[in-house]
Amino acid sequence: VRQTVRKYAKLFILKKIQLVFQETKWEVLSDEKWLCFLLEQLLSNALKYTPEGGKISIFLDGETNLVIADTGIGIAPEDLPRVFEKGFTGNNGRMDKKATGIGLYLCRRVTNLLGHTISIASEPGVGTQVRLGLGRPQFDIE
Template identity: 50%
Template sequence: MIGAYFKEYGRWYLLYVCMSALYFLSFFLFHLPAAYFLTSLSFNLSLLLGATIWFYLDFRRKMRLLQDIISLEELEGLNSPSELAFRSVLEEIQINEAERLLDLKSQNQDLQDLVKMWSHQMKVPLSALSLMAQTDQLERQEVRQQLLRVENYLDTLLTYLKFSDKKDDFRFEFCSVREIVSDLVKKYRISFLTKGLSVNLTGDWQLKSDKKWLSFAISQVLDNAIKYSREGGSIHIQLDEKGLTISDTGIGILPEDLPRLFEEGFTGYNGHEHKKATGLGLYMTKQVLDKLDLVISVDSEVEQGTQVSIYKQKRD
């Protein structure tokens, strides 16, 4: 404790020694009696000793107070301007830390809810695969369909976790959106065939973007178009220099659900009714497109179909 005290106040004792040396030099230069100097020095040392005891006891009290602190209310004994500023900083840190802990708690709860929802969705394709294995009725097309669903759920979850941890890996380059969409159509060909859907792809769109993340965003939109299209329906994908538009002839979206489509965890009427949604796909699509400086908009009519557009952010 003594060492800490002199580390805190050592500069003042050094200043006292320097001033005493100058004081002695003045006596020496003016040939004043040494007794006068010694008498003055003794008074100064007595005053310094008393002040040292006083400041040391106060310093020890404050140090013990800080060492034993549990709450900021215990710092009421710190009342000097610098100490009040110190208390203010501590209070601000405490408030920020409390808010951070609340955010972490909320994120943890959201993640738990997500995992529960995600695991529930995963049971559907896994149960289907298990049933086919048990009955020795492994149809290649159906197996591919269920594996594709598992892959999509995994991609969505991993993307969500990456964005939650701020671990994105964007790499921008010029790419053909038509090539991206063509690859996705090939990826989902089993889904198209299973539901008897026709797909029409026209035009192209060249832009500088991250091919992998853009492909993820478009895949979520295309997957939704397939899921909510009726058997024998059609999906039209139009590309031009303005952007991308995916139109389907599916069941459509309720008007009251449209404003909340991109909220985290929101599934809407269709998701609840058909039990096909995790509430993550469009949320992650919006997050990814925001990072890519792209805009997504949705127009839909119930029983008529849905049109999703992706285009460049307008510059002022």
């Protein structure tokens, strides 16, 4: 998490976005490269859709959930069920004109392959919370 936050430090400063990061000292069994990809994508989205002066929080919820929450523009309720579909950009993405609809789709694919979970809760005008379930994956042994 710290590595990803450092990568985006300049954007936090330029947009005057407050970062609330609770150090976890938590170790996760996962693939470092792909976990960094997930965190970068989610933090990039939070920064993109959080206006100047907003806040992004990164914290543990329970024992295995990492949450990235922002005070951004939020996602319309009718768009929420489709945010992980390939090519879906929703109303915000169409207005932004930089969205490709591939980022969250890839996040879902990667979390599935790693045995993790991802979910999003959002309210327009209030913000978005992305929850990564990073508990130890259960694999079937043959």
